[in-house]
Amino acid sequence: MKKLILLVVLALTLMAFTACRNNDDRPELIMGTSAGFFPFEFIADHGQGVIGQYAGIDLSLAARIADELGFDIIVHDMEFGGLIPALQGGSIDFIAAGMTIRPDRQESVNFSVPYFTAGQAVVVLQDSGITSMGALEGKIVGAQLATTGEFAITDAQAEGRISFQNIYAFNTAQPGIQDLLSGSIDAFVIDTPVARGFVNNHPDRLVMFNDADFFGLEQFGMAFNKDDTELLAQFNEVLTRLIAEGYVYYLYDYYMENHGHMAN
Numbered sequence: 001m002k003k004l005i006l007l008v009v010l011a012l013t014l015m016a017f018t019a020c021r022n023n024d025d026r027p028e029l030i031m032g033t034s035a036g037f038f039p040f041e042f043i044a045d046h047g048q049g050v051i052g053q054y055a056g057i058d059l060s061l062a063a064r065i066a067d068e069l070g071f072d073i074i075v076h077d078m079e080f081g082g083l084i085p086a087l088q089g090g091s092i093d094f095i096a097a098g099m100t101i102r103p104d105r106q107e108s109v110n111f112s113v114p115y116f117t118a119g120q121a122v123v124v125l126q127d128s129g130i131t132s133m134g135a136l137e138g139k140i141v142g143a144q145l146a147t148t149g150e151f152a153i154t155d156a157q158a159e160g161r162i163s164f165q166n167i168y169a170f171n172t173a174q175p176g177i178q179d180l181l182s183g184s185i186d187a188f189v190i191d192t193p194v195a196r197g198f199v200n201n202h203p204d205r206l207v208m209f210n211d212a213d214f215f216g217l218e219q220f221g222m223a224f225n226k227d228d229t230e231l232l233a234q235f236n237e238v239l240t241r242l243i244a245e246g247y248v249y250y251l252y253d254y255y256m257e258n259h260g261h262m263a264n
């Protein structure tokens with residue numbers, strides 16, 4: 001009798017335990033991202049994303065890698081500046097957010113192999129006639145808070161290379177583009193592929209330009225906790241192969257062609 005009770009208890013515990021796991025029983029990884037950055041991460045139309053309601057290059061890439069490694073992914077969407085602290089604090093397992101690999105960030109996190117090369121572009125109103133950074137002297141320029149776009153313009157101002165009337169930092173890009181469209185700011189600085197997405201959505205109002213003297217090239221990497229070198233190595237192996245197969249640029253073309261309109 002005692003044996004039977006023990007068996008029943010064991011079976012019940014096992015059932016309760018399985019019920020807590022996700023249906024396919026694969027371990028879960030929490031991906032930190034910051035949506036509103038089409039074509040890398042955005043909320044999909046009708047909430048039908050790649051992972052939950054989220055879609056984009058980073059989502060497709062992470063989903064593919066996780067699938068090959070036998071993980072499921074849960075997305076935590078937050079302000080861009082909160083991602084590295086979240087990774088260090090252990091509330092997320094990795095970051096995929098179009099994040100530029102930078103030496104100062106490398107002090108806090110480990111980056112994967114670079115998977116995308118970009119730069120900064122300047123988005124302005126078509127009828128402003130502004131075509132270079134020099135023309136933004138004395139003007140109001142916006143960028144996303146805690147991003148390389150913001151660093152580039154605040155550094156230039158601090159070093160006396162240019163004098164803006166003001167720099168506005170926005171938590172996400174979309175409100176910055178709204179302010180540009182309404183005329184409250186003169187320019188918005190953001191990663192080139194993302195700028196292209198905004199220009200595509202407002203083809204008769206917005207234009208963009210690059211200024212190679214002002215902004216350098218940047219490379220995106222996924223970021224991992226310094227203590228989690230095992231996960232980093234696993235991701236790198238799959239990511240390296242996917243890059244070689246041209247999968248990242250395939251995704252870039254796919255999103256630009258199929259989701260360009262009204263994303264972000």
Ligand code: ARG
Pocket residue numbers: 033034035036037040041080097098099100101144146147148149191218
């Ligand atoms: N590449 C830039 C940076 O690393 C901007 C990234 C913003 N990403 C985002 N998902 N909002 O600072």
